[in-house]
Amino acid sequence: MTEQRIADNLPDWIKDHLKRYIESDGADGHYWDASLGGGEGMVPTLLLTTIGRKSGEPLTIPLIYSRAGDGYCVIASKGGAPAHPAWFLNLESDPEVHVQVMADKFRARARIAEGGEREGLWRQMVDIYAPYTKYQEATDRRIPVVVLDPV
Template sequence: MLMDTQIPASLPDWIREHIELYQRDPEAGHYWDASLGGGEGMLTTLLLTTTGRKSGKALTLPLIYRPTGDGGYCVIASKGGAPAHPAWYLNLESNPEVEVQVASDHFKARARDAEGEERERLWQMMVDYYAPYTDYQAKTERQIPVVVLERI
């Protein structure tokens, strides 16, 4: 079972509602209507729980993902193309040990950045799945991280 986590009131309503749906009904929460973010269709999401680098508290967020093909999962630290990395990604830099929920499958994982050819391959796979990532990258000078979550 995943660590005890609270849904921060500071999150936008649609994100809080998605987390609540995922926790209540993992099969329904596994999918997200990408038209809400400028994409198309129903996309698969996972719940990523990190440990806050400052607070030490569990932080859970839904993220679009794709399987990497070797048992891992790929997520993108885009923050919509904001100039700074998302807080969850900064948490991974401090502690790469995370908890993940994919539909009703809960497990511990280790996060790492994809680099080189692997990064390019996974980035293209994610852009093919959710085209707005291209726009997000164009909006920022930082290279948006491609994160691999490997079950441990």
């Protein structure tokens, strides 16, 4: 399994979330208080580890998720910023990733959902975390819907 590393440049609340998730093997941190980001209630999160396209180092980030067939779905929103998040750029460069959902750790291959699959997964994710709609309105880029298929 690829090492999980917490990047120094992450906000403290994300570092804290990652630390709790990693140290407890997902028992603490699987659910995140969405009110911290403008949503409501507790939402499920997974840990995604990509390999930095510039550094070559593993980088781990917590992301809200839903199921997508045998895999999982995440949204590359970056809060509606004009550019894609670094983790998304990393998986474009190398789609082989590592995922942790609670204590379950596995390798996956990331792909961008398109067409009807994308639309269905987008609605599913908005049902979990409504601010995604505002994020899409805030940017000209089409926010990617990413499927993580176990390998």
